[in-house]
Amino acid sequence: xxxxxxxxxxxxxNEDRQWDDRGTGHVSSGYVERLKGMxxxxxxxxxxxxxxxxxxxxxxxxxxxxDTLIVWSEAENYDxxxxxxxxxxxxxxxxxxxxxxxxxxxxxxxxDLVDESEExxxxxxSSPGLELPSCELSRLEEIAELVASSLPSPLRxxxxxxxLENEGYIxxxxxxxxxxxxxxxxxxxxxxxEIIKGIFLLNRTALFEVMFSEECIMDVIGCLExxxxxxxxxxxxxxxxxxxxxxxxxxxSDPELKQKIHQTYRVQYIQDMVLPTPSVFEENMLSxxxxxxxxxxxxxVGMLQEDEKFLTDLFAQLxxxxxxxxxxxxxxxxxxxxxxxxxxxxxxxxDAFFKTLSNMGILPALEVILGMDxxxxxxxxTDIFSYLVEYNPSMVREFVMQEAQQNDDVSKKLTxxxxxxxxxxxxxxxxxxxxxxxxPELGGAVQLMGLLxxxxxxxxxxxxxxxxxxxxxxxxxxxxxxxxxxxxxxxNTTEDKxxxxxxxxxxxxxxxxxxLTFCVEHHTYHIKNYIINKDILRRVLVLMASKHAFLALCxxxxxxxxxxxxxxxxxxxxxxxxxxxxxxxxxxxxxxRYNLMxxxxxxxxxxxxxxxIKSLTAHVIENYWKALEDVDYVQTFKGLKLRFEQQRERxxxxxxxxxRSILRNHRYRRDARTLxxxxxxxxxxxxxxxxxxxxxxxxxxxxxxxxxxxDPISKFMERKKLKESEEKEVLLKTNLSGRxxxxxxxxxxxxxxxxxxSQSPATNLPGSPGSPGSPGSPGSPGSVPxxxxxxxxxxxxxxxxxxxxxxxxxxxxxxxxxxxxMLPLSKKAKFES
Numbered sequence: 141x142x143x144x145x146x147x148x149x150x151x152x153x154n155e156d157r158q159w160d161d162r163g164t165g166h167v168s169s170g171y172v173e174r175l176k177g178m179x180x181x182x183x184x185x186x187x188x189x190x191x192x193x194x195x196x197x198x199x200x201x202x203x204x205x206x207d208t209l210i211v212w213s214e215a216e217n218y219d220x221x222x223x224x225x226x227x228x229x230x231x232x233x234x235x236x237x238x239x240x241x242x243x244x245x246x247x248x249x250x251x252d253l254v255d256e257s258e259e260x261x262x263x264x265x266s267s268p269g270l271e272l273p274s275c276e277l278s279r280l281e282e283i284a285e286l287v288a289s290s291l292p293s294p295l296r297x298x299x300x301x302x303x304l305e306n307e308g309y310i311x312x313x314x315x316x317x318x319x320x321x322x323x324x325x326x327x328x329x330x331x332x333x334e335i336i337k338g339i340f341l342l343n344r345t346a347l348f349e350v351m352f353s354e355e356c357i358m359d360v361i362g363c364l365e366x367x368x369x370x371x372x373x374x375x376x377x378x379x380x381x382x383x384x385x386x387x388x389x390x391x392x393s394d395p396e397l398k399q400k401i402h403q404t405y406r407v408q409y410i411q412d413m414v415l416p417t418p419s420v421f422e423e424n425m426l427s428x429x430x431x432x433x434x435x436x437x438x439x440x441v442g443m444l445q446e447d448e449k450f451l452t453d454l455f456a457q458l459x460x461x462x463x464x465x466x467x468x469x470x471x472x473x474x475x476x477x478x479x480x481x482x483x484x485x486x487x488x489x490x491d492a493f494f495k496t497l498s499n500m501g502i503l504p505a506l507e508v509i510l511g512m513d514x515x516x517x518x519x520x521x522t523d524i525f526s527y528l529v530e531y532n533p534s535m536v537r538e539f540v541m542q543e544a545q546q547n548d549d550v551s552k553k554l555t556x557x558x559x560x561x562x563x564x565x566x567x568x569x570x571x572x573x574x575x576x577x578x579x580p581e582l583g584g585a586v587q588l589m590g591l592l593x594x595x596x597x598x599x600x601x602x603x604x605x606x607x608x609x610x611x612x613x614x615x616x617x618x619x620x621x622x623x624x625x626x627x628x629x630x631x632n633t634t635e636d637k638x639x640x641x642x643x644x645x646x647x648x649x650x651x652x653x654x655x656l657t658f659c660v661e662h663h664t665y666h667i668k669n670y671i672i673n674k675d676i677l678r679r680v681l682v683l684m685a686s687k688h689a690f691l692a693l694c695x696x697x698x699x700x701x702x703x704x705x706x707x708x709x710x711x712x713x714x715x716x717x718x719x720x721x722x723x724x725x726x727x728x729x730x731x732x733r734y735n736l737m738x739x740x741x742x743x744x745x746x747x748x749x750x751x752x753i754k755s756l757t758a759h760v761i762e763n764y765w766k767a768l769e770d771v772d773y774v775q776t777f778k779g780l781k782l783r784f785e786q787q788r789e790r791x792x793x794x795x796x797x798x799x800r801s802i803l804r805n806h807r808y809r810r811d812a813r814t815l816x817x818x819x820x821x822x823x824x825x826x827x828x829x830x831x832x833x834x835x836x837x838x839x840x841x842x843x844x845x846x847x848x849x850x851d852p853i854s855k856f857m858e859r860k861k862l863k864e865s866e867e868k869e870v871l872l873k874t875n876l877s878g879r880x881x882x883x884x885x886x887x888x889x890x891x892x893x894x895x896x897x898s899q900s901p902a903t904n905l906p907g908s909p910g911s912p913g914s915p916g917s918p919g920s921p922g923s924v925p926x927x928x929x930x931x932x933x934x935x936x937x938x939x940x941x942x943x944x945x946x947x948x949x950x951x952x953x954x955x956x957x958x959x960x961x962m963l964p965l966s967k968k969a970k971f972e973s
Contacts, residue, residue: 145229150182150191151486153219157430161486163191167222167229169236178240180233182222194220196240203249204234205345205428206435219427223435248346249298270299275312277319280331287338301344310339310350314359321362329366329373336363340415343428352432354399357406364414376414380406389470390453397443404436437484441493444478451500458505465514472509472520475502479527494531502528503539507566510573518573522584525570529591533600537613540567544620567595567617571624575648582647589651592625596655598662618666625652626676633682646688653680653694660701672713677702681722692726693740699723700744706753715759724764746776749783757783 150162165184172179175195182192194214202212208224210233224230231245238245273279273286290296304310313335320328339347351360358377365373384405392398411429444450457463458471482493502524509521529536543565564572570588577585594600596617601609629652632638632645656676659667671677683695699719702710714720727741748756760768761784768777 145224145226145232147185147225147229148182149223151221151223153221153427157427158484159221159431159434159486161488164488165191167192167224167233169196169233178236180222180237192220192222196237198241201250202234202237202241203345203428204230205248205431206349209345209431209435210234210237211428211431221431247302248344249301270296270303272300272303272307272309275309275316277316277325277328280316280328280335283313284331284334284338287335291338291341297342301342301347304339304342305344305346305350310347311356314356314363317359317363326366329363330368332363333366333368336360337415340426340429343426345428345432348428348432352403352407354403357403361406361410361414364410367416374414376409380409387470387474389467389474390450390457392447392450394443394447397440397447400436400440400443404433404440407433407436434484437481438489441478441481441485441489445493445496451496455500455502455505459501459508465517468509468512469514469517469520472517472524476520476523479524482527490531494528494535497528498535503536503566507543507569510566510569511564515578519584522570522573522588526587526591529594533594533597534602534609537595537601537609540565541613541616544616565620567592567621568624571621574651575624575628577648580644582644582651585648585651589655593655593658596659596663614663614666618670622670625655626674628652629676630674630679633679636682637685638683641686641688643688646686646691649683650691650694653683653691653698656680657694657698657701660698660705668707668709671702672709675717677714677719678717681719684722684726689735689737693736696723696726696737696740696744700740700747703744703747703753703756706751708755711753711755715755718763720760720764724767728767742774742776745780746774749776749779752783754783754787758787 146166146168147164148167149164151159152162154160163184163186165182167180167182169178169180171177172181172193172195175193177195177197179193179195181190183189184191200212200214202210204210207227208230209221210224210230211219211221213219222230222233224233235245237243238247238250241250243250270290273282275283287300290300313332316328317332319325320332336351339351350356358380361376361380365376367374386402386405392401407429411426411433415426454471454475458468458475463471479497482490485493506521506525506528510518510525512518525536547565570592574585574588574592577583577588579585596614598610598614601613628645629649632640632649638645638649656667660671677699680695680698684692686692686695702714723741723744726737730737730741745760748760757780761781765777765781769781771777
């Protein structure tokens with residue numbers, strides 16, 4: 141059996157001055173060769189891994205607190221603590237530390253971190269202890285000056301703390317406090333305030349234990365009422381004894397637990413209300429006070445968790461219909477404070493805490509409480525629910541799905557008996573409270589929307605080999621809950637404009653839209669089916685007519701998120717229902733105002749243009765171009781029109797795309813020797829040797845036969861040679877008409893320039909299947925078919941071939957002018973040209 145005496149928790153102090161739990165293990169001490177000295181070692185009890193390896197440094201100040209804690213600093217901002225399960229284990233390790241540092245184990249602190257000056261070291265050797273003045277009324281000023289003068293020096297603080305501990309000095313000072321109050325000696329009370337405040341800054345656990353004991357704590361608070369800076373003393377004791385009442389909603393049988401609760405409340409009150417705000421230099425001096433409160437809270441939560449009778453009674457009374465409203469409110473407030481205490485726990489402790497509450501039935505209890513009419517009780521229950529969702533959303537999801545299954549089973553039985561099941565699911569209660577929030581600012585609704593968002597977020601859903609939480613929960617949510625969430629939206633959008641357009645309704649609908657937009661982004665077919673089947677987008681776009689700009693923008697953001705998915709199911713739904721109409725109306729009604737609405741709508745259309753969403757582009761231009769054609773301060777709509785025309789041309793001329801893809805796939809420089817070999821083969825080929833209908837193709841490109849490539853090249857070269865000046869006019873004309881003109885870059889050499897029209901992958905010859913004059917060709921004899929495409933001239937320089945850049949736009953208006961004048965050329969005629 142493992143020795144529980146050495147069982148410890150390892151804590152580190154984080155930047156927020158809160159203790160982080162690093163794990164539970166067993167501590168030992170021994171010589172570590174790597175660290176060259178005696179060290180503290182903590183190995184995890186779960187897997188034996190090393191949680192802590194810390195050399196016992198002779199100059200490090202170790203503190204023992206509350207009999208089971210050892211605290212020290214290893215660096216300027218790195219504090220460590222060992223919390224022992226048993227006092228005996230703490231004493232053993234403390235003795236080892238003191239042995240290494242040569243200290244008496246009876247002390248609670250070995251030494252201070254800050255090095256003292258040489259003069260202080262000399263004083264230390266000459267005067268081994270600090271002698272306190274006798275505790276008398278006439279010497280209070282002297283005592284106050286002594287405490288104030290000792291605070292700057294770590295060595296003098298240590299001596300002062302030891303003197304105060306050994307002589308029981310604090311209790312004597314508190315006796316003088318009673319004398320001063322009885323005599324109304326204000327000067328003496330001011331001195332006592334300075335003395336007690338200075339003792340707090342000594343940062344010693346042993347002194348705190350005396351000051352915070354049951355018999356002393358109220359007198360300590362009394363001393364701190366008489367701040368010399370105030371004209372009248374505070375009345376902290378009156379507040380704690382008369383105003384602040386300790387209510388035992390469930391009787392606590394453990395006296396130690398009860399005393400710990402009282403002590404923690406009062407110490408927290410001292411820290412928050414009584415002590416003045418510490419300066420930058422004093423903040424670290426109160427670190428032990430923070431630790432004292434922290435570990436007290438850990439103990440309280442642990443002791444309550446272990447008291448099964450207490451928790452059983454708590455939940456029984458919470459759900460009992462006989463419990464009166466005032467009592468129930470006290471129970472809920474206690475549970476809320478209990479959960480708030482748990483936030484100070486470390487992850488492992490918090491896990492155990494919430495598992496205990498779950499086993500006790502906290503979620504069914506909350507469902508009962510949320511169904512009540514009392515607003516304060518519901519508000520506290522919402523806070524408790526938020527703790528649960530933030531801690532473990534999967535636990536909440538599992539509960540509501542089980543609840544839905546049980547309700548379905550009950551409903552089937554009641555249906556057979558013709559009885560209606562009126563039970564409301566927990567998650568639907570949350571949605572209803574969000575919708576019915578009476579706060580003008582909807583503070584509660586915002587909180588609840590955040591919780592719902594966490595619950596439906598797939599990122600925190602679990603997946604196992606047998607089942608997927610995402611699939612199961614989203615199926616449940618869209619079946620049982622989504623209609624409740626969208627009810628206010630559907631009720632308010634039955635007409636062409638919102639039926640209610642007040643500020644609070646607009647805020648609520650904005651929250652609903654925010655959650656729906658989140659669903660569009662993170663859910664797949666569930667939200668898509670719901671939107672299309674329920675015609676949700678059309679209803680949402682009614683809100684574009686709201687007088688509240690933020691709500692109209694929420695509706696637009698919802699549609700923008702849908703378009704951003706580039707899903708053709710959504711696109712067909714948008715086109716079928718003409719759902720751009722509300723957006724275009726809002727854009728036109730906005731006029732020339734340069735605002736967020738204007739920019740957001742333009743950005744949506746720009747996205748459609750840049751992403752080339754063809755179906756939406758065609759729909760917008762065909763239906764709304766007349767309304768948008770005059771918008772010229774941005775090029776978005778003209779760009780959409782250009783995209784639309786390009787699409788239509790590609791549809792009218794299907795060979796354009798295929799030819800352009802072939803040309804793009806052959807943008808490379810061919811080897812000069814290959815070129816010469818192919819030319820020789822071409823000239824050596826006799827027309828008579830060819831069979832009827834056979835096209836002559838160069839060997840390397842034989843597999844890449846395209847019957848329409850050669851003809852446009854020859855036409856282009858013919859036109860290039862005859863109408864160089866006309867081409868500029870044509871290009872200018874096409875630019876002015878908003879069409880993008882093709883541009884061709886020719887490689888020029890200083891020597892002879894040769895146009896190689898024979899190097900196309902295929903050549904249309906008279907009599908071949910692809911030639912204009914052959915039977916079955918798309919054109920009539922002596923004419924060129926319309927479905928010709930752009931090609932480019934290829935030039936050589938020293939045997940190298942430079943291919944051209946082919947433009948993305950397939951406009952060939954300038955080619956169309958001369959099509960009727962161009963006739964198919966024979967092979968020899970082509971090369972002679």
